[in-house]
Amino acid sequence: MQLRARERIDHSVKLLVKTTGFLVIAILGGIFFMLLWNTAAFFLKIKPMDFITGTQWNPSGNPATYGILPLLVSTCLVTLGAMVIAIPLGIGTASFLSEYAGKRLKNILKPIIEMLAAVPSVAIGFLGIVILGPGIAQLTGQPNGLNALNGAILLAVMALPTIITVAEDALHGVPHMYKEASYAVGASKWKTLIYVTIPAAAPGILAAVMLGVGRAIGETMTVLMATGNASAFPKGFFNSVRTITATIAIEMGEVPYQTTHYYSLFAIAAVLFLITLAVNLLGEHYVNKFRKYHSA
Amino acid sequence: MIKKLTSVIEWSTLLLSTGIVCLFLIIILWDLISKGAPSLSWEFVSTLPREGMTKGGILPAIIGTVLLTMITALVAVPFGISCAIYLNEYASDNWVTRLIRASIRNLAGVPSIIYGLFGLALFVQGLQMGTSLLSAGFTLGLLSLPYIIITTEEALRRIPASTREAALAVGATQFESIVDVVLPSALPGILTGVVLTLSRAAGETAPILFTGVAFYINNPSGFINQEFMSLPYHLYMLSTQHQAIEEVRPLAYGTALVLIIVVFLLNLTAFYIRYKHSKNE
Numbered sequence: 001m002q003l004r005a006r007e008r009i010d011h012s013v014k015l016l017v018k019t020t021g022f023l024v025i026a027i028l029g030g031i032f033f034m035l036l037w038n039t040a041a042f043f044l045k046i047k048p049m050d051f052i053t054g055t056q057w058n059p060s061g062n063p064a065t066y067g068i069l070p071l072l073v074s075t076c077l078v079t080l081g082a083m084v085i086a087i088p089l090g091i092g093t094a095s096f097l098s099e100y101a102g103k104r105l106k107n108i109l110k111p112i113i114e115m116l117a118a119v120p121s122v123a124i125g126f127l128g129i130v131i132l133g134p135g136i137a138q139l140t141g142q143p144n145g146l147n148a149l150n151g152a153i154l155l156a157v158m159a160l161p162t163i164i165t166v167a168e169d170a171l172h173g174v175p176h177m178y179k180e181a182s183y184a185v186g187a188s189k190w191k192t193l194i195y196v197t198i199p200a201a202a203p204g205i206l207a208a209v210m211l212g213v214g215r216a217i218g219e220t221m222t223v224l225m226a227t228g229n230a231s232a233f234p235k236g237f238f239n240s241v242r243t244i245t246a247t248i249a250i251e252m253g254e255v256p257y258q259t260t261h262y263y264s265l266f267a268i269a270a271v272l273f274l275i276t277l278a279v280n281l282l283g284e285h286y287v288n289k290f291r292k293y294h295s296a
Numbered sequence: 297m298i299k300k301l302t303s304v305i306e307w308s309t310l311l312l313s314t315g316i317v318c319l320f321l322i323i324i325l326w327d328l329i330s331k332g333a334p335s336l337s338w339e340f341v342s343t344l345p346r347e348g349m350t351k352g353g354i355l356p357a358i359i360g361t362v363l364l365t366m367i368t369a370l371v372a373v374p375f376g377i378s379c380a381i382y383l384n385e386y387a388s389d390n391w392v393t394r395l396i397r398a399s400i401r402n403l404a405g406v407p408s409i410i411y412g413l414f415g416l417a418l419f420v421q422g423l424q425m426g427t428s429l430l431s432a433g434f435t436l437g438l439l440s441l442p443y444i445i446i447t448t449e450e451a452l453r454r455i456p457a458s459t460r461e462a463a464l465a466v467g468a469t470q471f472e473s474i475v476d477v478v479l480p481s482a483l484p485g486i487l488t489g490v491v492l493t494l495s496r497a498a499g500e501t502a503p504i505l506f507t508g509v510a511f512y513i514n515n516p517s518g519f520i521n522q523e524f525m526s527l528p529y530h531l532y533m534l535s536t537q538h539q540a541i542e543e544v545r546p547l548a549y550g551t552a553l554v555l556i557i558v559v560f561l562l563n564l565t566a567f568y569i570r571y572k573h574s575k576n577e
Contacts, residue, residue: 120499218407
């Protein structure tokens with residue numbers, strides 16, 4: 001082939017791949033614009049203060065109420081519960097993998113964690129209904145165990161692989177000399193882990209937690225199946241709750257196009273988007289901090 | 297003596313947490329396999345549902361999931377690889393590139409249900425594609441895109457600069473060096489990422505809820521402009537929405553087992569590619 005023709009191909013391919021790069025920005029912009037547009041349409045009909053401070057979500061009632069608080073509190077409650085379970089387990093497992101496990105054990109444990117990450121959320125939700133639900137019901141004497149606790153435990157299972165992988169990377173990245181200095185002054189392996197390695201890896205571990213939180217807040221199917229979805233204001237872990245994601249999943253299928261109710265679901269999605277965005281940015285901030293700290 | 301004992305106790309807490317994490321996977325697999333296996337039969341995976349879903353098989357759901365995953369791949373793989381090539385091979389380090397990278401990281405963190413809303417607004421309503429296999433496939437394609445870009449770029453980054461320079465030195469254009477030299481050497485890494493991402497997409501439910509999935513269709517060989525059945529949605533409906541939930545529980549277990557087998561087979565394929573590749577190096 002002529003050099004000119006080859007160069008022309010080279011040039012047009014460069015343009016093509018560049019376009020796909022820019023399209024990625026367009027997709028995020030499109031998601032952002034869609035949420036903004038529909039949320040604006042919602043706020044033309046409902047006062048923002050009623051939305052933010054309202055304690056009742058009942059779009060089909062008369063009069064219809066669109067208070068996001070019960071949904072937001074439900075989401076936070078379930079995520080908080082999940083983190084209470086997943087953070088100690090995750091850091092414990094990551095420490096074990098990074099500080100104690102030999103190469104052989106690591107080669108077995110890592111695929112196990114990857115398999116756990118691969119289980120579809122709907123399958124975990126299903127097990128929440130058939131195993132965890134009846135178990136919780138038996139312990140508490142409730143008719144069924146579909147409540148915030150059930151959702152929290154399942155979300156912990158789903159967030160654990162993320163937390164373990166990122167936290168292990170962080171622990172692994174702590175320079176050897178820190179540990180050696182600690183051993184040299186007579187500290188045990190455990191003391192070194194608690195007082196030297198984990199504090200040195202703290203930003204990385206925080207990043208792991210943030211990514212886990214982001215995963216738990218945005219999860220839909222598991223909470224939809226396991227938390228019972230009562231629309232009352234959440235009272236505690238043993239009560240049924242209804243998260244933002246579950247509300248969108250339940251109601252979007254039924255609402256007529258371009259009604260206030262339809263727009264309201266985009267408004268709560270926008271809140272969810274902002275929360276996950278903030279959590280992920282915070283996580284990224286800690287990752288960068290960790291890198292900078294140890295490359296210095 | 298006491299020192300030894302405390303060290304054993306300290307050890308055990310870490311071992312215990314690792315054990316609990318492993319136990320989660322064991323419980324999941326044990327329950328699904330022990331209760332799902334009795335429902336599995338050739339009839340279950342090769343026939344249509346009958347008598348209001350209380351009997352028969354899940355063939356349309358299997359076909360739907362396979363077709364959906366294929367459309368997802370057709371959308372996300374070329375797009376994602378092309379974007380990764382731009383970022384790693386062409387882009388200079390300026391604010392536009394940084395904006396693209398930031399967008400990718402943020403897209404990876406957007407909850408799947410929001411992709412569902414976006415698919416509904418853009419494909420179903422905006423582009424008038426209706427609730428269909430195509431709309432759902434495009435939606436899942438967008439969801440998978442950031443993961444494919446991130447894993448492909450990682451694979452490309454591992455190819456040393458000297459490889460590219462060697463191709464350029466013998467007179468290849470940049471495009472030729474990428475297609476003939478860089479991509480073939482990065483292929484195992486790219487494939488691993490693609491297969492893992494698709495296994496994730498195959499199990500996703502939230503993004504397809506409003507973009508085209510249906511609980512029952514009587515024509516499993518439907519077209520891409522029609523609604524379809526899928527394994528994860530079938531499991532969701534059988535376990536929460538069916539009027540005879542206890543009666544269809546064995547079918548739900550069977551569906552869950554088939555779904556998890558599909559996902560794990562894809563994962564094992566990815567592990568195998570990675571393992572073979574790491575051996576060759």
